[in-house]
Amino acid sequence: MTTPGEEMHDLVRRLYPLCRSITGDGVRATLDIVGELIPLTVHEVPTGTQVLDWTVPQEWNIRDAYVADSAGRRVVDFAASSLHVLGYSVPVSATLPLAELRPRLHTLPEHPSWVPYRTSYYRPDWGFCLSQDALDALPEGEYEVRIDSTLADGHLTYAEHVVPGRTADEVIVSCHVCHPSLANDNLAGVAVAAFLARALAAQQPYHTYRFIFAPGTIGAITWLARNAERVSGGPAAAGGPGKVRHGLVLACAGDRGRLTYKKSRRGDAEIDRVMRYVLAASERPHRIDEFTPYGYDERQYCSPGFDLGVGSLSRTPYAAYPEYHTSADDPDFVSPEAMEDTLAVCREAFRVLDRNRRYVNLSPRGEPQLGRRGLYDALGGRSDTRQAQLAMLWVLSLSDGGHALLDVAERSGLPFDAVAAAADALHGAGLIGA
Amino acid sequence: MTTPGEEMHDLVRRLYPLCRSITGDGVRATLDIVGELIPLTVHEVPTGTQVLDWTVPQEWNIRDAYVADSAGRRVVDFAASSLHVLGYSVPVSATLPLAELRPRLHTLPEHPSWVPYRTSYYRPDWGFCLSQDALDALPEGEYEVRIDSTLADGHLTYAEHVVPGRTADEVIVSCHVCHPSLANDNLAGVAVAAFLARALAAQQPYHTYRFIFAPGTIGAITWLARNAERVSGGPAAAGGPGKVRHGLVLACAGDRGRLTYKKSRRGDAEIDRVMRYVLAASERPHRIDEFTPYGYDERQYCSPGFDLGVGSLSRTPYAAYPEYHTSADDPDFVSPEAMEDTLAVCREAFRVLDRNRRYVNLSPRGEPQLGRRGLYDALGGRSDTRQAQLAMLWVLSLSDGGHALLDVAERSGLPFDAVAAAADALHGAGLIGA
Amino acid sequence: MTTPGEEMHDLVRRLYPLCRSITGDGVRATLDIVGELIPLTVHEVPTGTQVLDWTVPQEWNIRDAYVADSAGRRVVDFAASSLHVLGYSVPVSATLPLAELRPRLHTLPEHPSWVPYRTSYYRPDWGFCLSQDALDALPEGEYEVRIDSTLADGHLTYAEHVVPGRTADEVIVSCHVCHPSLANDNLAGVAVAAFLARALAAQQPYHTYRFIFAPGTIGAITWLARNAERVSGGPAAAGGPGKVRHGLVLACAGDRGRLTYKKSRRGDAEIDRVMRYVLAASERPHRIDEFTPYGYDERQYCSPGFDLGVGSLSRTPYAAYPEYHTSADDPDFVSPEAMEDTLAVCREAFRVLDRNRRYVNLSPRGEPQLGRRGLYDALGGRSDTRQAQLAMLWVLSLSDGGHALLDVAERSGLPFDAVAAAADALHGAGLIGA
Known part of the structure; x- marks a missing residue:
């Protein structure tokens, strides 16, 4: 289940x-x-x-992206996580030394094992995201970088x-x-x-x-x-x-x-x-x-x-x-x-x-006689009779067009459900209008 | 005295x-x-x-009401307290066993020596109210009940x-x-x-x-x-x-x-x-x-x-x-x-x-010169001169039609009586209008 | 310096x-x-x-004022302090015993070494102010009082x-x-x-x-x-x-x-x-x-x-x-x-x-694209970039004609200066109007 x-x-x-x-x-x-x-x-x-x-x-799509070391081993690989590439990176295919690559490698030094999420939507750019630990483990040397992305009308x-x-x-x-x-x-x-x-x-x-x-x-x-x-x-x-x-x-x-x-x-x-x-x-x-x-x-x-x-x-x-x-x-x-x-x-x-509706009391002068309409009896068998009765009095009192049922619930301290049930009963008896 | x-x-x-x-x-x-x-x-x-x-x-009147035991002794008696009868009880005259009577006998178990007050105005009914102690003392048996009431146009x-x-x-x-x-x-x-x-x-x-x-x-x-x-x-x-x-x-x-x-x-x-x-x-x-x-x-x-x-x-x-x-x-x-x-x-x-009247300052630009009108002197001999003077300034300041004297008292912290007395003095001097 | x-x-x-x-x-x-x-x-x-x-x-001017003892010694002297004479004192030149002079000598018993400041602008009067200590030191006897003042149209x-x-x-x-x-x-x-x-x-x-x-x-x-x-x-x-x-x-x-x-x-x-x-x-x-x-x-x-x-x-x-x-x-x-x-x-x-000006957002539907206008870049080199950016968003959000920049500062919790600078930048970019 x-x-x-x-x-x-x-x-x-x-x-x-x-x-x-x-x-x-x-x-x-x-x-x-x-x-x-x-x-x-x-x-x-x-x-x-x-x-x-x-x-x-323009629409951006990407098929693959990686940084590979001189042995061809992918040290940063988009296939492992979509976070590894800077979002909206333009396509690139190049080989360059780590020192030149480094400004394009984003890390989180304060959380060395996490990979950050970075994007460059409106300024053409490219880059990779990786953990600080991974970056620290990279030896100097030449790296192949490749981002197989497209930016095109779409x-x-x-x-x-x-x-x-x-x-x-x-x-x-x-x-x-x-x-x-x-x-x-x-x-x-x-x-x-x-x-x-x-x-x-x-x-x-x-x-x-x-x-x-x-x-x-x-x-x-x-x-x-x-x-x-x-x-x-x-x-x-x-x-x-x-x-x-x-x-x-x-x-x-x-x-x-x-x-x-x-x-x-x-x-x-x-x-x-x-x-x-x-x-x-x-x-x-x-x-x-x-x-x-x-x-x-x-x-x-x-x-x-x-x-x-x-x-x-x-x-x-x-x-x-x-x-x-x-x-x-x-x-x-x-x-x-x-x-x-x-x-x-x-x-x-x-x-x-x-x-949360607003009602208008249609019998607003004095209390209407609820008993005559069976509104007490209707609820008499329930254990929450007194709450239901109070809720009806509150709805009648505040249904002046200026208060919604949530106002009634907040001002009375009664549960919203009790207030809404009272409004349904009063509406059914024709005592309040929507 | x-x-x-x-x-x-x-x-x-x-x-x-x-x-x-x-x-x-x-x-x-x-x-x-x-x-x-x-x-x-x-x-x-x-x-x-x-x-x-x-x-x-209908108008309800009652002359007598009681529950009497088989010996004719009144065990519940309206003559002792008007509370003993359920308010608006219809007339009744009958003899019935305690077991049948019991649902019509109202008590307060949580306060066994007190008699409750109960009514049934809009649903024809009859009953008696008595203490739980009195009820507990009643032996089983037949009881005469009588309520000599009238419900009639009146x-x-x-x-x-x-x-x-x-x-x-x-x-x-x-x-x-x-x-x-x-x-x-x-x-x-x-x-x-x-x-x-x-x-x-x-x-x-x-x-x-x-x-x-x-x-x-x-x-x-x-x-x-x-x-x-x-x-x-x-x-x-x-x-x-x-x-x-x-x-x-x-x-x-x-x-x-x-x-x-x-x-x-x-x-x-x-x-x-x-x-x-x-x-x-x-x-x-x-x-x-x-x-x-x-x-x-x-x-x-x-x-x-x-x-x-x-x-x-x-x-x-x-x-x-x-x-x-x-x-x-x-x-x-x-x-x-x-x-x-x-x-x-x-x-x-x-x-x-x-x-608690609202006044209007008739000299609202700058303070009026109270001294010239003897309003300081008039109050000078009293120990509460400073309070009276402050009260006049407050009444003048707030008498813009939007504040009543109670507002003045509340905002100034001065006693209402002092504020009202100041208003009387200023009104007498023609400085504020009602 | x-x-x-x-x-x-x-x-x-x-x-x-x-x-x-x-x-x-x-x-x-x-x-x-x-x-x-x-x-x-x-x-x-x-x-x-x-x-x-x-x-x-009337205009009041004063040249000299003193109380002198029988030896001609000035025991209260206007030349020593302008406070010594009751402000707006009428001219007086008389000799009278201390007992008669005393009601016109104002002191501060609770601060016996201080001279009080007193005036009588609108009720013609004269008097002197001195320290309680100085008053206590005065022997009974006759004193010459002189106030060389003028009260005249001016x-x-x-x-x-x-x-x-x-x-x-x-x-x-x-x-x-x-x-x-x-x-x-x-x-x-x-x-x-x-x-x-x-x-x-x-x-x-x-x-x-x-x-x-x-x-x-x-x-x-x-x-x-x-x-x-x-x-x-x-x-x-x-x-x-x-x-x-x-x-x-x-x-x-x-x-x-x-x-x-x-x-x-x-x-x-x-x-x-x-x-x-x-x-x-x-x-x-x-x-x-x-x-x-x-x-x-x-x-x-x-x-x-x-x-x-x-x-x-x-x-x-x-x-x-x-x-x-x-x-x-x-x-x-x-x-x-x-x-x-x-x-x-x-x-x-x-x-x-x-x-503390009120502005109106001229691009009020959605956020305007700030980056396109160089508003991020313009501020990008500053250490308070994020605050400046937040301030721009707040100014844009509240520039509905109903809020002044101080409202923006109070609601955002940002310094007024940052808010005002953001408003200047947005105004310069044509995004808000005065």
């Missing part, structure tokens, strides 16, 4: 070896595998397309998966798919997103949930450029997708640290309040961080021209663990239990978000 | 034996006795009258007393008169209200104070139904009573616990700020509770369709003492000193409320 | 002996000396001029110095010049103001800085009366001086206590936020006080009809040190280092105030 955590971990292990980048076949292969779990709509955007302030770059690739809801209004869940062999950053996020999509589909959500698997920065910018109208307040096209109301960026979703929620730029968006509530109510150890314009693609979704209510959920946040952007962020660094826990919090949060 | 506290306590003792309910002669007898202290206008509202979402129920009774003020705008003081032999809940509230009315009349208040003695819930709802226009923002009829601006529900006003003020639903209504200020300034131990839609008739006054600035003053609050709704809430449970203390706080609060 | 602190201290020593009052030649002599440092425009306002609620009083004198800025909008810096031989109150303020004006002129400020040297209360009121339109919201005359936007009252600027900033009446005026930020960022020990309508001329600038954003900077505040308004507030009571420190804080604060 496999747990969802183990299934997610298997997915991470399977995706791990692929050499992803902001464009190229590594992304496509990744989306193919994710697409086995949830159907994906894959978008290919040509090189040169103007996207907001940016331009889609496409930027991203994918979407939509879980339709009862309303066309959307919640976006976004994760980046541009990092090569790094597990927590962000294969764990990809895995949690895929399983979250499956779970949501099973429960017929209120909102429409759109999952975005895209390269970091340029991918999110591309998505925003192509969805700008419905994101930024213009009218949604009739029959087309709805407005984007809320969102969550998932990243670093699988390490063993406590959960971290980083608020949207607005700071008090509904997703911010929901996440804060759910994390506090669950009594999980967690932290809530203020927005910063640094991190993952919340940077783009929250840029002031969009200013979406999009927060970011991680475990240990961006750049706050030593394994970040190194070969130590491998599948063992993430755990099935941690991914399952992240998934559970997402599901709880979206469950609250989906039910 | 009798103190006001002792007089209030005597009133509690005198009212205690009467069998009050939400309708019936017990309420009328209670209002007759209160009417000896302050003149009351008694309202009789016929059974069947629609009041907001409710309907005035009236719901409530009363008002008005202390006219310089303005027709009203402060309501409301207390419930539907509980049978219970002292703190709410005979102490009735007694404090009656003596408060007498005290206010002697000092010619600014506001008009309307005292409402009404059965809980249905009585307050009836009052609101009949006064809805002037409560909820419609224009007050010319020559008729004014708008309802503020209010206070008095309940549990006599136990030995510290004072508790429960805020109105608004949370920052003027009465909320006044009570908080007066309780803090008096240095009495006290607590301030947030509004909850549970408790006494503030539930009705603060329902969202009215949302009046009505708070609730108690000592130990609603349901927070073990004697609550039991025979242990008897006249010994309340003390003359506690009632006198509650009365004193009400008087202090209304004294502040009555003087 | 003389430090600015020593130069300021020299100025205090030079001004100290002069007998200043709210009118008269002492003020003129003081302004003459200040005018040697910075050019002053001196205003003479005739006795009887109506200024707001006040009237410019003028009230105040002066202005303007440091022109790139905008006509003004920051006023105000200090009182009416106190006789008192060093901290307020010669230190006068000295700091004069040196601040010199420093500002050297750095070509953004705002226009207007320095006001005026007698306390009546002087500030006179200035306000003559500048009311551009202070209180009316349009500034074309080509004339600009609107008054911010201000600072300088007083008690030289004692050895920690700095104290007293907020404007608004409490959140820009100057309040700037001073709070600068004091906190500098890590100086300091305190921030709420506004009170007592103190120095912030009372007038912040009166509700003007309600200017004018705070007050002192070291130990108004009346909070025992030497206050006594002969112990002499030049030794103030230190060069303290005045230099006060000066430094003013300069830092105005540097922030001058740069």
Whole structure:
């Protein structure tokens, strides 16, 4: 019997070896595998397309790369790990002495056994990454270097998966798919997103949930450029997708640290309040961080021209663990239990978000006579009768158009579920209107 | 020489034996006795009258009720305490074995010597309340039960007393008169209200104070139904009573616990700020509770369709003492000193409320020259000259239409009385306008 | 080599002996000396001029004053200290016994060796101030008293110095010049103001800085009366001086206590936020006080009809040190280092105030591509690259018209200078607009 955590971990292990980048076949292969779990709509955007302030770059692909010593032995080998080559390296084929090669060999002296992750997307460059120990072991002498890569007009690739809801209004869940062999950053996020999509589909959500698997920065910018109208307040096209109301960026979703929620730029968006509530109510150890314009693609979704209510959920946040952007962020660094826990919090949060409606008390002068309507009796057999009764009084008291059910839960101290159940009962009795 | 506290306590003792309910002669007898202290206008509202979402129920009266053993000895006797019968019991006359009777015998196992208070207003039922000890002493066998009650079309009774003020705008003081032999809940509230009315009349208040003695819930709802226009923002009829601006529900006003003020639903209504200020300034131990839609008739006054600035003053609050709704809430449970203390706080609060005016500085550019107008000299002989002078500067500084005198007192840290005296002096000198 | 602190201290020593009052030649002599440092425009306002609620009083001048014993020996002598005469004393020439003189002899029993400072501006009176020790040493007997003063129609004198800025909008810096031989109150303020004006002129400020040297209360009121339109919201005359936007009252600027900033009446005026930020960022020990309508001329600038954003900077505040308004507030009571420190804080604060602009992100959808514009490279060689890059992202994120650079600094936790430099770089690249 496999747990969802183990299934997610298997997915991470399977995706791990692929050499992803902001464009190229590594992304496509990744989306193919994710697409086995949830159907994906894959978008290919040509090189040169103007996207907001940016331009889609040339597509990068790589077949092989190595540094070989004079004996022809590969001392640094892309085949062993996609991290060994500087991302977006231009093709090279040369033989040169170690002294000349050294400036192009990136290491982490403070973690001598780890290989760093480095890229050079927008400045043509080439290089290799290796451990300090490996570098130290290289004798002086001539080395053959070869990077069999191509940089050519092609496409930027991203994918979407939509879980339709009862309303066309959307919640976006976004994760980046541009990092090569790094597990927590962000294969764990990809895995949690895929399983979250499956779970949501099973429960017929209120909102429409759109999952975005895209390269970091340029991918999110591309998505925003192509969805700008419905994101930024213009009218949604009739029959087309709805407005984007809320969102969550998932990243670093699988390490063993406590959960971290980083608020949207607005700071008090509904997703911010929901996440804060759910994390506090669950009594999980967690932290809530203020927005910063640094991190993952919340940077783009929250840029002031969009200013979406999009927060970011991680475990240990961006750049706050030593394994970040190194070969130590491998599948063992993430755990099935941690991914399952992240998934559970997402599901709880979206469950609250989906039910967090505003009602209006239709009998607002004095209390309505609940007994006459059987609202006490209906609940009389339950052990939580008094809580249910209190919840109804609270919903009646605060249903003035200005309070949503989460406000009621927070002000009353009652569980959100009890408040939502009371609202359902009152709505059924015609005492509150949506 | 009798103190006001002792007089209030005597009133509690005198009212205690009467069998009050939400309708019936017990309420009328209670209002007759209160009417000896302050003149009351008694309202009789016929059974069947629609009041907001409710309907005035049939009137309940009771002459006798008992459980007698086979020897004819009354083992439970309404004549001994009005608590012994389930409130609103339908008439019954029967003989039945203890085993069948037992489900209709209500006790408090956790306080075996106390008799509980129970009612069944809107579901026809009958029963008796007795101590667990008494129940345990009953041998098996046949018992005669008799409840000589009537449930018939009649009236719901409530009363008002008005202390006219310089303005027709009203402060309501409301207390419930539907509980049978219970002292703190709410005979102490009735007694404090009656003596408060007498005290206010002697000092010619600014506001008009309307005292409402009404059965809980249905009585307050009836009052609101009949006064809805002037409560909820419609224009007050010319020559008729004014708008309802503020209010206070008095309940549990006599136990030995510290004072508790429960805020109105608004949370920052003027009465909320006044009570908080007066309780803090008096240095009495006290607590301030947030509004909850549970408790006494503030539930009705603060329902969202009215949302009046009505708070609730108690000592130990609603349901927070073990004697609550039991025979242990008897006249010994309340003390003359506690009632006198509650009365004193009400008087202090209304004294502040009555003087808490907003002024406008008529010489707002630079400080006016106070010396030229004798405003320093006028106060020069007093030991609190410096405080009086500071108070004048504060009133001048904050009299911009947006601050009332209580704001001035809170921001300056000066006593409200000093601030009000400064405002009087400045008003007399024509430096501030009302 | 003389430090600015020593130069300021020299100025205090030079001004100290002069007998200043709210009118008269002492003020003129003081302004003459200040005018040697910075050019002053001196205003003479005739006795009887109506200024707001006040009237410019008669001008007071004094040549000599003493109490002499029967041997002709001066036991109290104005020539020794200007504090010895009650300010605004009417002329007197008489001989009278000590018993009759005693009520006119003011002392400080709690500090028997100090001479108090006393005045009677608006009630004709005369008297002397001396130490309790000196009074105790006086034998009974006849004393000759003579005050050679004049009270006659003349003028009230105040002066202005303007440091022109790139905008006509003004920051006023105000200090009182009416106190006789008192060093901290307020010669230190006068000295700091004069040196601040010199420093500002050297750095070509953004705002226009207007320095006001005026007698306390009546002087500030006179200035306000003559500048009311551009202070209180009316349009500034074309080509004339600009609107008054911010201000600072300088007083008690030289004692050895920690700095104290007293907020404007608004409490959140820009100057309040700037001073709070600068004091906190500098890590100086300091305190921030709420506004009170007592103190120095912030009372007038912040009166509700003007309600200017004018705070007050002192070291130990108004009346909070025992030497206050006594002969112990002499030049030794103030230190060069303290005045230099006060000066430094003013300069830092105005540097922030001058740069605290609001920008609008001209590329607000997604992040603009900084690398393409060389904004990373431009800063790449600096050790604070990462801070500069973060600062650019923060400025872009918050430049929505609603946030000024100080908001960016506070929210980001980055130094204001880094934020302002980032704004300059982004503005230069055309990414943000003013």
